[in-house]
Amino acid sequence: MNTPTHTTGSCTLVGAGPGDPELLTLKAARAIAAATVLLVDDLVGDDIVALASPGARIVRVGKRGGCRSTPQEFIERLMVAEVRAGEAVVRLKGGDPFIFGRGGEEVQALRQAGIEPVVVNGITAGLAAPTQLGVPLTHRAHAQGVLLLTGHSQSGGGQTDWALLGATAHQARLTLVIYMGMRGARQIQQGLLAGGLPAHTPVAVVQHATLACQRSAVTTLGALHDTIARERLASPSVIVVGDVVRGAQALAEAGPAPADCRAGVTGRG
Missing domain, CATH: 3.30.950.10 (Tetrapyrrole methylase, C-terminal domain)
Structure with missing residues (x-):
């Protein structure tokens, strides 16, 4: 591991939960609101992204199973670069960062760059x-x-x-x-x-x-x-x-999904 270097920025990995904004933790909501740059997965809904500051920069770094995704190495380099530029970075992920969210890989990459991240759990x-x-x-x-x-x-x-x-x-x-x-x-x-x-x-x-x-x-x-x-x-x-x-109690028969239900706005499937 490289020797930590001084940075003026920060990085927080935030679990956005399964989709319902009301299931966010208070700590997650505060981190999103304080971010100057948000790197957002496809599996995060617009209602959650809307909690960001109006001046925050939103960068979509979609990652979804079975679809073309932003390379993980590119995301990690971008996180490091933004922190070194002095930004308050939030890496916003569906579910929990440490449950099939590649959070472990990103923490390792940040630490190797001398950056100690904060991780905020989400409901998986x-x-x-x-x-x-x-x-x-x-x-x-x-x-x-x-x-x-x-x-x-x-x-x-x-x-x-x-x-x-x-x-x-x-x-x-x-x-x-x-x-x-x-x-x-x-x-x-x-x-x-x-x-x-x-x-x-x-x-x-x-x-x-x-x-x-x-x-x-x-x-x-x-x-x-x-x-x-x-x-x-x-x-x-x-x-x-x-x-x-x-x-399971008296489940309704599964019917057609509403037309406005976008694929990829909830937990990984």
Whole structure:
């Protein structure tokens, strides 16, 4: 690690939460309002960006699974350059910076440049989505723990062993919360079933969690892929697998999303 150097600027990594501005922490709202430069992900809604000072510079650095994204290395260089120019930088991310938000990579890059960032947590979509359905992630009668997983394998990083995860979840009574799993839903389903997780295991899929255009479906592991296709659910969505989903109450049938519901304004799916 390089020796820290004096800078007049600052950098704060802020979790914008799953989409609903009222779920921001007070600390997050204060940081957004105080920023002179905001580097904003695609998964952050306009209502949250509107909390910035009128004089703040807004830089869109979109990053969304399955789409063309701003290179991570460019974002990190931009953060460092703006801090060294004396700006109060806020890196504004959907959900939480340290849960599938590349916050760890950005903290490392800043520290190597001699900049010590502040991190403000946000409510991650993997917590907010099941809560919208009245579903807890843990429950004494149904789940002894929870695993937060990505359904998107890193290039060159090998494939996720879904069969092993299915066996582990079944034996240890764990809830699986899967981000960015919509494209690979069939493979995930087949792997979990191969690992011994029963086909009747309850599953919930929540799209655009906490927003007015939220959509959801409750199904079983054996019918997961067919349900996603039938209901035309898409990213960004969270998939929740486990007996805790039995607690979902009287869900409305998933219907067409409102026309003004923009893809990519809530937690990662």
